[in-house]
Amino acid sequence: MSDIGKKPGIQLYSKEYYAAGAIGGLIACGPTHSAVTPLDLVKCRRQVDSSLYTSNVQGWKTILRTKGDSIFTGVGATFVGYSFQGAGKYGFYEYFKKTYSDVVGKEYADKYKTGVYLAASASAEFIADIALCPFETIKVKTQTTIPPYATSVVDGWKKITAAEGIAGLYKGLTPLWFRQIPYTMVKFASFEKTVEQIYLYLGKPVSSYTPVQQTGVSFLGGYIAGIFCAIVSHPADVMVSKINSEKKPTESVGQAVSRIYSKIGFGGLWNGLPVRIAMIGTLTGFQWLIYDSFKVSIGLPTTGGH
Incomplete structure (x- = not known):
């Protein structure tokens, strides 16, 4: 392990260590997801109606000309939701990675470490999505209606709960799990293996x-x-x-999934994939850069390759 992790301060696998992982995840995810809101906005609208814009640039031009619309529509819900999600995802990943390694023992943890990465990231994302879902619902509802459905996170929360109750904020939880859990499993396991191969x-x-x-x-x-994340999770997205x-x-x-699929077909599940590859590749790269930079700044080792 790097000497970075041996500096005085936070002890590895202590409560403070997992709290640091949560803080690092919050810092890594909230701002980065918010920064790509213009890409996300056009992507979401084209997923819902592929004929709406002919290209991303044409979409941005149209939005900028439309009164009451903005290329940063949904940024508030994005920031809040993905800050919560990032804290849960990274903090619990560090916790479950250590916990599952201890459960199977060092020999098996070393031999089947990819399995440990997959199990830890799936468990972490399952929990993180419960925090994310209400804000993802507000974000998508706001972004895919013209003019935007809500003017703020609070406005969106009030409107959805008034019309559908709290359950309305969680109507997309199951599809969100189907999108985010495979996404995060690939994100963490492929990251760990890629970094390992780079050092080799x-x-x-x-x-x-x-x-x-x-x-x-x-x-x-x-x-x-x-x-890899973008490709695996795109149909669910x-x-x-x-x-x-x-x-x-x-x-x-x-019933909604069945009706929607019968309308858009298999091909429709891949609308907007090139944009999402560019967005998620950049997003994920910067998230790991920010997360590991934060860990290094407080005297902890970087993730992967140790």
């Missing part, structure tokens, strides 16, 4: 590189992982957008 290719142990070099590896590994904008109050989630 470089031929030196992690401890021989400076913190800046290590975080550079984190960015590269994160970007590569993000490409389309369905989340569709359900949050089109689900009828009398329908179950299963």
Whole structure:
């Protein structure tokens, strides 16, 4: 392990360590997701109506010309939701990775570490999505209606709960799990394996590189992982957008999924994929860069490759 983790301060796998992971996740996810809101906005609208805009640029031009609309529509719900989600995802990942490794024992944890990464990230995301879902519902509902459904997070919360109760904020939870859990499993497991392979290719142990070099590896590994994430989770991402904008109050989630799929078909599940690859690759790369930079700044080792 890198000497970075041996500095006085936070002890590895202590309560403070997991709290630091949560803070790092919040810092990594809230601002980065918010920064790509213009891309996310056009992506969501094209997923719901593929004929709405001919391209991203045309979409932005149209939005900028439309009174009451903005290319940052939904940024408030995005920031709040993904801050909560990032805290839960990264904090619980660190916790479950250690816990599951201890459960199976060192020999099996080393031999089947990818399985540990997958189980830990799935468990973490399951919890994190419960915090994310209400704000994702507000975000998507606001972004996919013209003019926007709500003027703020509070306005969106009040309108949805007035019309559908608290349950209305969670109507997309199951599709969200189907999108986010595979996404996060790929994000964390492929990141860990990619970083491991990068260091093997470089031929030196992690401890021989400076913190800046290590975080550079984190960015590269994160970007590569993000490409895989985007592809794996895209069909569910389309369905989340569709359900949050089109689900009828009398329908179950299963009925809504069946009706929507019968309308858009298999091909429709891939609307907006190139944009999402660019968005998620960049997003994931910067998230790992920010997360590991935060860990290094407080005297903890970077993630992966140790």
